[in-house]
Amino acid sequence: MKLIDMKLIDFISEIDSKSPAPGGGSVAALSAALGVSLARMVGHLTVDKKKFLALENEIQLEFKDTCDSLIMIKDQLIDLIDLDTESFNMIMKAFKMPKETESEVKLRNEQIQEGTTEAIRVPIKVASLSLAAMHQIPYILKYGNKQTISDLGVSTLMLSSGIDGACMNVLINLPGLEDRIAAAQYKKQVDDLIDKAHQIRDEILDIVYNQLNRN
Numbered sequence: 001m002k003l004i005d006m007k008l009i010d011f012i013s014e015i016d017s018k019s020p021a022p023g024g025g026s027v028a029a030l031s032a033a034l035g036v037s038l039a040r041m042v043g044h045l046t047v048d049k050k051k052f053l054a055l056e057n058e059i060q061l062e063f064k065d066t067c068d069s070l071i072m073i074k075d076q077l078i079d080l081i082d083l084d085t086e087s088f089n090m091i092m093k094a095f096k097m098p099k100e101t102e103s104e105v106k107l108r109n110e111q112i113q114e115g116t117t118e119a120i121r122v123p124i125k126v127a128s129l130s131l132a133a134m135h136q137i138p139y140i141l142k143y144g145n146k147q148t149i150s151d152l153g154v155s156t157l158m159l160s161s162g163i164d165g166a167c168m169n170v171l172i173n174l175p176g177l178e179d180r181i182a183a184a185q186y187k188k189q190v191d192d193l194i195d196k197a198h199q200i201r202d203e204i205l206d207i208v209y210n211q212l213n214r215n
Contacts, residue, residue, distance in 0.1 A: 002082050021092075025084035025123050025169040032130040032162025033077040036070050038155035039133065039140055043067030046145040055143065063143050066136050073129050077162075080129075084122045084169070090115030091176075116176045120186055123166035127193045130162040134200050141207060153208040156201055163197040 003011060003022055015022060046052050047064060055063075094111035098104045134156065141152050167190045177183045 003085060004078055004081055021088040022081075022085040023088070024165055025088065025119075025126075026081050028123065028162045028165030028169065029077050029080040029084055029126045030162075031158045031165065032126055032133070033074055033081065035130070035155045035158030035160075035162060036074040036077060036133045038151050038158065039137060040067055040070050040074065042140055042144045042148040042151055042155070043070075045148050046140075046143070049145055052143065052145075059143060063139070066139050070133055070136060073133050076129055077126065080122055080126050084119075084126070087115060087118040087122045090118055112176070113178055116173055117182075119173045120170050120177065123169040124186065124189060124193075126166035127163045127170075127190070127197070130159045130166070131193055131197050131200075134159045134163075134197065134204070137200075137204050138207075141204065146211070149208055149211050153205060153212075156204045156208070160197055160201040163193060167194050 003014070003026060006014065011022075015027065043063070043066075047060075047067075052060065052063070091112060094108060094115050097108040097111060099108050137152060137156055137159075141149070144152065170186060170190050174183045174186060177186075
C-alpha cells in the first residue's frame with residue numbers, strides 16, 4: 001500500500017516504528033504538501049468574500065491564478081511522499097545484493113549509486129517545489145481573508161520545514177555519491193534553497209506576527 005493511501009493514524013504509526021522508512025524525507029514532503037494545502041484553503045475562504053469581490057478585477061484574477069498554480073505543486077509533493085521512501089528502499093535493496101564476484105560487485109555498486117542519486121534528486125525536488133509555493137504566499141497574504149492569517153503563518157512554517165527537512169536528506173546522502181562534481185553541485189543547490197527559503201520565511205512571518213499582534 002502506498003503511504004498516501006494510508007489512514008492518517010496508520011501513517012503516523014508507520015513513522016513511529018523500527019523501520020527506517022518512511023522517515024524524515026517522506027515527512028518533509030508531507031509537511032510541504034500540507035503547507036500548500038493550507039495556502040489554498042486561504043484562497044478558498046477568500047474568493048467569495050465581499051472585500052475580495054470589491055477588489056479590481058485584475059487583482060481577483062491574479063489571486064485566483066496564484067492559488068490555482070499551487071494545485072500542481074501540491075499534487076507533485078503528494079507523489080514525492082512515496083517516492084522518497086522508494087528511493088531509500090532502492091539503496092537498501094542494492095546493499096543486500098551479492099558481492100562475491102567482480103561483476104556482482106560492479107552491478108551492486110551501480111545500483112547503490114543509482115539509488116543514492118534518486119535519494120538526492122527526490123528531496124531536492126521537494127525543496128524546490130516548496131520554495132516555489134512559498135514565493136506565492138506574500139501575494140495570498142496581501143489579498144487573502146484576514147481571518148486566515150494564522151493559517152498562512154502555519155502554511156509558511158510547514159513549507160519551510162519541508163524545505164529544511166528535504167535539504168537535510170540531500171546532505172546525508174551526498175557522502176555516498178561517488179561523482180564528487182555532481183555532489184558539489186547538489187550541495188550548492190541545497191545551500192541556495194536553504195538561504196532563499198529562510199529569507200522569505202522570515203519576511204512572511206514578520207508580516208504575520210505584526211498583523212496578529214495588532215489584534
